[in-house]
Amino acid sequence: MSQSDFLSETVNTDDHRVIYSVERLNNEIKDLLEHSYPLIWLEGEISNFSRPASGHWYFSLKDSTAQVRCAMFRNRNRMLGMQVENGSQVLVRARISLYPARGDFQLIIEHMEDAGAGALQRAFEALKQRLQAEGLFSPENKHPLPAVPARIGVITSPTGAALRDVLSVLRRRYPLGEVMLYPVPVQGEAAAPAIARALQLAGERKECDVLLLVRGGGSLEDLWAFNEEVVARAIAASPIPVVSGVGHEVDFTIADFVADQRAPTPTAAAEIVAPDLDEWRQRARQLGTRLAGVAERHLDQAAQKQRWLHDRLMAQHPGRRLEQHMQRLDELEQRIQRSMKLRLQSERQRLMSGHQQVQAHNPLRRLPELQRHTRQLRQRLYQATERQMEQQRSRLRLAARGLDNLSPLKTLDRGYAIASAGELVLHDAADVTVGQQVNLRLARGQIDCEVTGTHLATDTNDDT
Amino acid sequence: MSDKQSRIKDFEKSLNQLETLVEGLEKGDVPLEEALKQFEQGIKLARNCQDALKDAELKVQQLLETRDGAVAQDFIEKE
Numbered sequence: 001m002s003q004s005d006f007l008s009e010t011v012n013t014d015d016h017r018v019i020y021s022v023e024r025l026n027n028e029i030k031d032l033l034e035h036s037y038p039l040i041w042l043e044g045e046i047s048n049f050s051r052p053a054s055g056h057w058y059f060s061l062k063d064s065t066a067q068v069r070c071a072m073f074r075n076r077n078r079m080l081g082m083q084v085e086n087g088s089q090v091l092v093r094a095r096i097s098l099y100p101a102r103g104d105f106q107l108i109i110e111h112m113e114d115a116g117a118g119a120l121q122r123a124f125e126a127l128k129q130r131l132q133a134e135g136l137f138s139p140e141n142k143h144p145l146p147a148v149p150a151r152i153g154v155i156t157s158p159t160g161a162a163l164r165d166v167l168s169v170l171r172r173r174y175p176l177g178e179v180m181l182y183p184v185p186v187q188g189e190a191a192a193p194a195i196a197r198a199l200q201l202a203g204e205r206k207e208c209d210v211l212l213l214v215r216g217g218g219s220l221e222d223l224w225a226f227n228e229e230v231v232a233r234a235i236a237a238s239p240i241p242v243v244s245g246v247g248h249e250v251d252f253t254i255a256d257f258v259a260d261q262r263a264p265t266p267t268a269a270a271e272i273v274a275p276d277l278d279e280w281r282q283r284a285r286q287l288g289t290r291l292a293g294v295a296e297r298h299l300d301q302a303a304q305k306q307r308w309l310h311d312r313l314m315a316q317h318p319g320r321r322l323e324q325h326m327q328r329l330d331e332l333e334q335r336i337q338r339s340m341k342l343r344l345q346s347e348r349q350r351l352m353s354g355h356q357q358v359q360a361h362n363p364l365r366r367l368p369e370l371q372r373h374t375r376q377l378r379q380r381l382y383q384a385t386e387r388q389m390e391q392q393r394s395r396l397r398l399a400a401r402g403l404d405n406l407s408p409l410k411t412l413d414r415g416y417a418i419a420s421a422g423e424l425v426l427h428d429a430a431d432v433t434v435g436q437q438v439n440l441r442l443a444r445g446q447i448d449c450e451v452t453g454t455h456l457a458t459d460t461n462d463d464t
Numbered sequence: 465m466s467d468k469q470s471r472i473k474d475f476e477k478s479l480n481q482l483e484t485l486v487e488g489l490e491k492g493d494v495p496l497e498e499a500l501k502q503f504e505q506g507i508k509l510a511r512n513c514q515d516a517l518k519d520a521e522l523k524v525q526q527l528l529e530t531r532d533g534a535v536a537q538d539f540i541e542k543e
Contacts, residue, residue: 163541176472181526287479302496
């Protein structure tokens with residue numbers, strides 16, 4: 001390094017010759033190389049592989065006659081995830097450059113693949129072109145898928161994620177379906193012949209309406225069985241429609257091109273073949289509703305007809321006639337009652353007028369007149385009696401006046417006395433006994449006497 | 465395609481029968497006694513369809529090749 005510095009300084013003193021330093025030369029060559037070549041793809045075998053603590057990789061790529069130095073820096077090789085060792089056949093994408101410190105022409109590797117994969121890719125393209133030319137991919141050779149597959153054949157590994165995905169979709173969407181699994185290995189040497197055999201067997205047995213050829217994601221090598229010709233031809237020969245669903249969405253296999261339908265994933269393959277049961281469910285429900293509606297309508301009509309007939313029948317019922325008779329009877333009864341009532345009324349009226357006539361001759365009506373008459377008669381009687389009484393009273397007064405003149409009291413005034421024993425006025429001495437009390441009434445006062453002796457009269461002229 | 469009847473074919477058949485029957489009844493020219501018979505059948509069909517949909521469970525078999533030929537047997541999925 002110190003020497004080259006020295007040299008460059010000395011040669012630059014000469015104005016007529018352009019003298020490069022080694023460093024400048026190498027840097028210019030480096031620029032030239034890096035700008036003249038695009039990224040190139042290169043295949044070779046790794047040798048002199050070294051991996052220092054820095055993590056960068058240094059090796060040579062060689063083929064039978066040549067080799068080139070290579071560097072693959074840590075930030076690139078870290079992503080790679082593949083085993084690299086001396087003797088590995090690899091395909092690289094590289095920039096062409098130069099390591100100025102050593103003047104070594106070298107490749108800066110940006111990407112590396114197993115060269116085996118590269119070979120597979122070429123084989124894939126070759127087979128694809130050949131089969132395409134044969135017409136295996138043409139649309140007119142493809143079978144339509146059944147709308148409602150009774151049984152779905154699944155050709156895959158019994159332990160793979162693909163089967164799990166397929167069954168999960170079918171259980172959810174199409175539980176009325178049936179599945180026949182044709183278990184096969186899906187990678188390795190045995191895979192392709194086993195898959196071809198399963199396709200053939202399924203075609204012979206004809207127990208399925210559609211076949212799903214599925215496998216989960218993996219590397220190109222993992223999926224290789226699905227790129228094998230034997231599988232492609234078995235798919236093409238299958239009398240049963242085949243749906244392929246291999247790897248992920250980005251993976252295309254030969255099987256996908258030959259299959260009657262390609263699905264991006266196993267899940268999608270299952271969804272393609274499974275009819276949506278919701279439609280059936282809806283149809284069944286609608287039919288149930290319609291049936292119920294029709295039933296109701298029929299029953300309504302029958303009920304209506306029955307009611308109508310019943311009404312007509314009842315019109316003919318003896319009971320109905322009886323009712324009519326009863327009604328008539330009621331009517332007649334009412335009429336008879338009405339006429340009776342009228343009759344009674346007129347009779348009552350006659351009775352009333354008779355009564356009034358009789359009443360007119362009622363003796364009681366004459367009573368006041370009779371009473372008046374009686375009163376008059378009584379008054380006349382009173383008056384007559386009064387007159388009579390007055391005549392009698394005046395006669396009496398005249399008589400009393402005469403009588404007074406004849407009164408005993410006048411006699412007593414003249415000195416006489418009236419003897420009496422008790423009540424008895426004594427006229428006869430025989431009326432009293434000796435010792436008996438006798439009263440003497442005088443004109444003025446009285447005298448009590450006791451009989452001391454009696455003198456009986458001998459004739460009627462005796463006055464004592 | 466299998467010769468024997470499958471559940472989905474039975475279901476489809478029932479559904480189609482039901483549809484024919486309902487359409488016939490909807491025209492309304494079926495005598496009452498016949499209509500009643502058809503209702504009964506229709507209700508049975510409708511119930512069959514509903515039950516089929518309700519209780520349906522995916523049937524999974526696998527075909528194993530033995531010395532005596534291929535044998536289908538129930539497939540039990542490993543968790």
